[in-house]
Amino acid sequence: MNGSGDTPLPVVVVAGEASGDLLGGALLAQLKRRFPGLAVSGVGGPRMREQGLSGPYDVNDLSVIGLVEVIRRLPGLIRVFRYLTQLLREKKPRLLITIDLPDFNFLLAKRAKALGIPVIHYVSPQVWAWRSGRVDKIAALVDHLLVLFPFEVGIYAHTSLPVTFVGHPLVDQLKPWVDARKSLDKRREIRHALGIAEDEKVVVLLPGSRHSEVKRLLAIMLATYGELIKKGRRVRFLLAQADTLSDSVMDSLWPTDLAPSFKPLLTRPLLCRRGETYNLLVAADVALVASGTATLEAALVGTPMVVVYQVNRLTYEIGKRVIQVPFIALANLVAEGKVVEERIQGAASPTQLAEDLDQLLHNDQTVLTMQKGYEEIRKKLSQPLRHPIDVIEDYLTKAT
Numbered sequence: 531m532n533g534s535g536d537t538p539l540p541v542v543v544v545a546g547e548a549s550g551d552l553l554g555g556a557l558l559a560q561l562k563r564r565f566p567g568l569a570v571s572g573v574g575g576p577r578m579r580e581q582g583l584s585g586p587y588d589v590n591d592l593s594v595i596g597l598v599e600v601i602r603r604l605p606g607l608i609r610v611f612r613y614l615t616q617l618l619r620e621k622k623p624r625l626l627i628t629i630d631l632p633d634f635n636f637l638l639a640k641r642a643k644a645l646g647i648p649v650i651h652y653v654s655p656q657v658w659a660w661r662s663g664r665v666d667k668i669a670a671l672v673d674h675l676l677v678l679f680p681f682e683v684g685i686y687a688h689t690s691l692p693v694t695f696v697g698h699p700l701v702d703q704l705k706p707w708v709d710a711r712k713s714l715d716k717r718r719e720i721r722h723a724l725g726i727a728e729d730e731k732v733v734v735l736l737p738g739s740r741h742s743e744v745k746r747l748l749a750i751m752l753a754t755y756g757e758l759i760k761k762g763r764r765v766r767f768l769l770a771q772a773d774t775l776s777d778s779v780m781d782s783l784w785p786t787d788l789a790p791s792f793k794p795l796l797t798r799p800l801l802c803r804r805g806e807t808y809n810l811l812v813a814a815d816v817a818l819v820a821s822g823t824a825t826l827e828a829a830l831v832g833t834p835m836v837v838v839y840q841v842n843r844l845t846y847e848i849g850k851r852v853i854q855v856p857f858i859a860l861a862n863l864v865a866e867g868k869v870v871e872e873r874i875q876g877a878a879s880p881t882q883l884a885e886d887l888d889q890l891l892h893n894d895q896t897v898l899t900m901q902k903g904y905e906e907i908r909k910k911l912s913q914p915l916r917h918p919i920d921v922i923e924d925y926l927t928k929a930t
Contacts, residue, residue, distance in 0.1 A: 538569040539926065540623040543583060544614060544638060546592030546631035548739035548774045549823040551575030553652060554629050556699050558583065560919045565926065571617055573610060575774050587613065589774055592631060593740045607634065615641050623647060625925050628672075630655075632664075639671045648925050652676045652918060654693075657685060665689065674925070676918050679864060680910060694921055697914030700823075704830045707808040711832045721813045724768070724801065731891055732766045733758075734814035734833070736807065736824045739772035741783065746840050747820050749785035750878055754818060755800070757884035765891070766801070768814060773805035780804075816890040818883060821858045825870065829861040829904045830911075834897045836886040837861075837872045861903075864910055869903030 541561075545554040555577025562568050562581060570582050575589040587610050611634070618626065618641060626642040628635035632655035639649045651672040657664050668675065669689035677683060678698045686693045710716040718728055726732060733755075737747040755767045771780055780802075803810060807824075811817060811831045819825050821839040828835045837859040857863050859872050871886050873879075889896055 537567055539565050539567045540569045540571070540621045541625050541627065541926075542614070542617055542621065542623045543570055543572040543574060543578065543627045543629070544592075544631070544635055545572075545574045545578060545589060545629040546634060547589055548575060548593075548772045550629040550631060550653070551577045551589050551774065552703075552823075553699060554578040554583075554627075555581055556703070557627070557629075557652070557918060557922070561922065564919065564923060571621060571623075572614065585613075585617075590741065590779075592634060593774070611638065614638055618642055618645055618647060625650065625922070627652060627922065629653060632668075636668065636671050643671060648673045650674045650676065650922060650925060653678055654682045654685070674921060676921060678911075680913070694918075695915045696918040696921070698826070698911040700826060700830055701908065701911050704808065704827065707812050707831050711812045717812055720809050724803070724809070724813055726766060726801075726813055730766045731764065732768060732814045732816075733887055733891075734768040734770055734810045734817045736770045736817060736819045736828070738820035738822060738824070739774050741775075741779070743820055743839075744772075744775065744780075745783045747838060748783060750838065750840065750880060750883070751818055752785060752800075753880035754883040754887070757880045758887065761884065761888070763888065763891075765887075768810045769800055769802040770807040770810045771802055771804040772807070775804070777804065816887055818887060821860075821872070821874075823860065825859040825861040826864070826907075829869070829907050832901065832904055834890045834900050835861075835870050836883060836890070837870055838878045838883060839872075839874050840878050861907060864907045865903050867903070869900055869907070 543554055543558065545551050551574050554574050558570060558578055558581035571584045573585055573587045573589065573592060574583045591606060591610050626639065626647050626649045628639060628649065628651045630653040635651065639651065642649050649672045654675060654677045655664060665686060666689060669686065669691035675686065675691055675693045676696045677693055680695045683693050683695050710720060721728060735751045737744045737751055758765050808831060811828055811833045814833055817828050817833045817835040819828050819835045819837050821837050825835065825837050839858060857868065857872060858874060859870055861870050862868055873883060873886065
């Protein structure tokens, strides 16, 4: 059954942040081609809505990070959860596809299982980093797990849960930008479109896509800009605004307490672009990146970077006691070694970050070593066992 003609094929899909929306948008585009009658509802962002997702809530209604932030946003999260559980009861979808956002989505998966609705979860939670006891619980809640990294399959080997390494979609999605960065003509063309001279040194800031992390990290990144200017460096800074954050939201997140540090910015204005992250990564010489999927994006494009992260102090104190891996950046975790510098919490000072960026801007050997690490990352992520659409099709065609 393909859901064509007059017979709709109801599916519920839930994603809760920009990276999940990216994965969901690609999934829905391909699902629509295979199942013309697909009727998709749930929660997603602009990419998923472009592919026909309907629903009153947006990814920003679910995008929170850290214990304190979750507590503050709990009433809103409960409203979204109630909407989705009602949707499952009323629509009786053939499949629930949950993307990342494990704590929220696994609660929803439990409701779906009780209603007899199959669940495919896309993106394994970081059980290899912390809370490894979740493995058996996940196996009991979902029918199939799609993972982005090859090392994740073995983590679930002792369970009966089907786990498939589907590769990372960014490998294919970013190929045009990888090629553009390697081409002098294409890179020059992108720089020209952005109003950047060929000989300008350029740093791109990627402060994240969640409200809480942008509010915390943008101030540090802008202060780093001021530090470099004060050191006499002629550097142009670009700001990559996530397309899940509107201009009005971005204005509300803009720091107001760094006016003295911003004085140099009056002569070197910051160029802010929304939804053009990949073009900015191609144009830039180096990047200052919030830990998360963006570190993988920068690595795959080939942009040298420094990773920065800060969270609420309570969240950090709890996290450092339970995190079980030596790195926080996905780029380093996939490479299984330190490829890029990580500056976390107190180490993420504007002075230190300015020194790190300065090193990348002027030390060719450091950049060359980093690029070799990037090649290893691309290789590891480019050999999937199956495509996620093929796994999903199995469930849609066998459902009754």
